[in-house]
Every structure is written in structure tokens, then in C-alpha cells.
Amino acid sequence: MRSFFILLSLLCVVFVSPLRANEVVSLKSIEVPNLPDPITKNIRMYLNPLLNKGIEQISADYVISQAELALSVFGYYEPDVQLQWANEGTALIVQVSLNKQLHWSKVSITLSGAGKQDPLLNKLLESLPLKQGEAVSHQTFDASKKQIEDALLEMGFFDFRWVKSQLRVSKKEAKASAVLHVETGERYQFGQVIVSKSTQAETFVLSLAPFSIGQPYLSAKLSQYSLSLNQTPYFNSVRVYPLLNNRKNGKIDVQVEVVDKPANSYEIGGDSVQILVQKYDSSGVSRGSLMTDIMLIPICLFLKNNEMLQQVIQYLWMTQLQMCGVLTPVIN
Structure with missing residues (x-):
């Protein structure tokens, strides 16, 4: 009986120590070794919500699927992902073999509407990083789309709409394609400059406007206007902005709010x-x-x-x- 008691005590030491019985083990760290920094950071971003969760709540299939999703952003659709637990289950090591990276087999970026023949917009399309033959990157796709949107707003195409914005991947054929088609709508022109009633210098404010009614809208002109007003020594504050919600008949008015410095x-x-x-x-x-x-x-x-x-x-x-x-x- 004494021998049995000693054996049972040793088994308890082996399986319970150093953790106490029923103690919940939580994930404290995630390591993703031997990968480029942008890929490592993206995998960690997908997996970081698992930190401090009990390891019994963490599914290996879920971890692998999240890691694969993070890798697909960079064009790696067939990676090998292996998991390894360390430090008594508190650390997770994600080992990744990237394998083949897909490249864009087709890229189509088109404009329709009033901006179709605009030389500045067409020059922008030629300079976009989204190009056939380049490595697939969701970030490049999103960045190119945003550059187009920013340029349209900068030039006064406030009613643009996306006819098609599509990223397609065929794992079976190992092909990826990107399609961006935007309808620009009409380009707005500058309308009236409306100066706040709080200033005594309305005539002076209007004289500094770098545009006139009927000229094509360009947001850089508003920045130039604001800078010119701020560079004068007459105002405590300056705010220049387009009245987007009041645009009509192809015109957009500009609101100028200035606060005069004290008269003395x-x-x-x-x-x-x-x-x-x-x-x-x-x-x-x-x-x-x-x-x-x-x-x-x-x-x-x-x-x-x-x-x-x-x-x-x-x-x-x-x-x-x-x-x-x-x-x-x-x-x-």
C-alpha cells in the first residue's frame, strides 16, 4: 500500500507540476519567424485577438485559416502553415512556407463619363501601381482604387460611382485579375464665394480668390486661397471649404469663414x-x-x-x- 501511495504521488508531480490542477492556461505570445516584416505583421494582426484566451478555446483549424487569409493579401494562396506550442502552451509559433506567389494575369482600369478624356486622369491611370504581371497584392488594389477616388474629388467629379470594382482569384488556374471601372459624372465648376458676415473685409477677402465663377473646380485652389488669407496679418482664423451638400446645376459654392483681429x-x-x-x-x-x-x-x-x-x-x-x-x- 505504501509503494502504491508513493507511485501515485510521483504521477501527480509529473502531470500537475508546475501548473496547479484546473488552472486555465492562456495564450501569451505569438511568434511568426523567418518571414518579411510586412507579412509577419499582417499574420500577427489577424491572430492577435487570440492573445489571453484559454488554449482550450483556440482551434488549430481557425488559426491556420486566419494565417492563410493574412497571406492571401500578398498573393500567397497555397502556403503551408504549421503550428507549434511552447512554454507550456502559453506561446504559439506559426511556421510558414510561402510557396508560389500569384501575379496579375489581367488588369483593366477604365473611365467613362465626362472625365474619360481628361489628360490628368488618364496620366494618373498610367502611373497606378496596379499593373499586369506584377505580384498580386490586395493593398496595391485598394491603394490604386483610393488614388482614383482622391483624384476625382480633387478635380470636382463629386458624383462619380464605381461601375465595377472586382478582384478575382482562381487557385485552380493560378490566375488573378483586377477590374476597376468608374463612371466619373460631370466635373463641377466654381460658383459663388460666400464670405462670413463677421468680417469687415469682405471685399479684400474676395480679391484674393485664385479662381472665378465658371472655372473647373480644383481643391488645390482652395488650399491656395486659404494659404493666401492666412499669410495676411489681418485674421485670427481662416477656414475655406466647398459647400458639397448645396451643389447644383454643375456649380459648387465656396464658403470662407474668417475672424478679424481686434481693430486696435x-x-x-x-x-x-x-x-x-x-x-x-x-x-x-x-x-x-x-x-x-x-x-x-x-x-x-x-x-x-x-x-x-x-x-x-x-x-x-x-x-x-x-x-x-x-x-x-x-x-x-
Whole structure:
């Protein structure tokens, strides 16, 4: 009986130690050795949701199918995937033989509609990374599709639609094809520029627009417009955007929202200049805040050069203040 008890104790040590009975073993790490980094990262992205799950909940068939799905993105449709457990079941090692990579046997990218003959769009199609004979890559397919969409929106083809967007793979024939066909719709033109009512410089804002009504829409023009407004020293904030939801009759209006800097503050470079505005009557007597027919603006500025003085004069013109006084530059 004593011998049987000793034997039973040894069996318990062999099968239970170092884990206690009924202890749940969780997956703590996943290793994918000897593969290029992009492929390794993609397999890990597919498998990482399994981390911290109990190993009894993890199916080998599921792990292999997820790894194969991650590999198909790069054109590997017939890989060999082997699984190995380590560290008492807390680590999973995924061994992969990539085997043959498929290449595009057919690539068809076509435009229809008003943009079919556009030279810029056709030049873009020629430069896309999706080409016949290249290695199959789902990422390349998606990136090419997005480049087309971005270009259409950039050029004002806001009503485009995909007639066909198809990626087909035949494992049996070891062939892959990609088809992209987009109907561009009409290209919109610039409509009215609508300036926010909060500014006193509407005329000045409109004068900086780098486009006119009826010109073909191009979003780069809006970026240029926004930059030009921001480069002036007159506004605290600038926002320029197309009114997409209000487009009609082939035209799209542009909204410009600017916030003027305070009327008594004007910044030139890193210098802050205070502009003192006082009201006088025709005899030169100060009238305080009372309205008069003549406004004199005596200004005492710390001006460093004539260019700075010219900028101040431009500022005063922009805000449509009537100058009947004297600009007195004081040089330190």
C-alpha cells in the first residue's frame, strides 16, 4: 500500500507540476519567424485577438485559416502553415512556407463619363501601381482604387460611382485579375464665394480668390486661397471649404469663414503694434466717442522700416477706415 501511495504521488508531480490542477492556461505570445516584416505583421494582426484566451478555446483549424487569409493579401494562396506550442502552451509559433506567389494575369482600369478624356486622369491611370504581371497584392488594389477616388474629388467629379470594382482569384488556374471601372459624372465648376458676415473685409477677402465663377473646380485652389488669407496679418482664423451638400446645376459654392483681429491690434512679424483711434471735430477738438463727419487717426507706431509702414497703411485701407490724420513713424 505504501509503494502504491508513493507511485501515485510521483504521477501527480509529473502531470500537475508546475501548473496547479484546473488552472486555465492562456495564450501569451505569438511568434511568426523567418518571414518579411510586412507579412509577419499582417499574420500577427489577424491572430492577435487570440492573445489571453484559454488554449482550450483556440482551434488549430481557425488559426491556420486566419494565417492563410493574412497571406492571401500578398498573393500567397497555397502556403503551408504549421503550428507549434511552447512554454507550456502559453506561446504559439506559426511556421510558414510561402510557396508560389500569384501575379496579375489581367488588369483593366477604365473611365467613362465626362472625365474619360481628361489628360490628368488618364496620366494618373498610367502611373497606378496596379499593373499586369506584377505580384498580386490586395493593398496595391485598394491603394490604386483610393488614388482614383482622391483624384476625382480633387478635380470636382463629386458624383462619380464605381461601375465595377472586382478582384478575382482562381487557385485552380493560378490566375488573378483586377477590374476597376468608374463612371466619373460631370466635373463641377466654381460658383459663388460666400464670405462670413463677421468680417469687415469682405471685399479684400474676395480679391484674393485664385479662381472665378465658371472655372473647373480644383481643391488645390482652395488650399491656395486659404494659404493666401492666412499669410495676411489681418485674421485670427481662416477656414475655406466647398459647400458639397448645396451643389447644383454643375456649380459648387465656396464658403470662407474668417475672424478679424481686434481693430486696435495689428501684428507685423513678431512685433505687436497698437493703433489708437480717436474722433475729432473739424476744429481739432476731441469728441471722444461721439460720431463726427471727419475721423482723424493719429497713430504713434514703433516702425522699423518703410515696408512695415506700408503694411499698416494697407491694413487701414482694408478695414475701410477714412484717414484724415497723420502717420507718425517713431524710430528707436
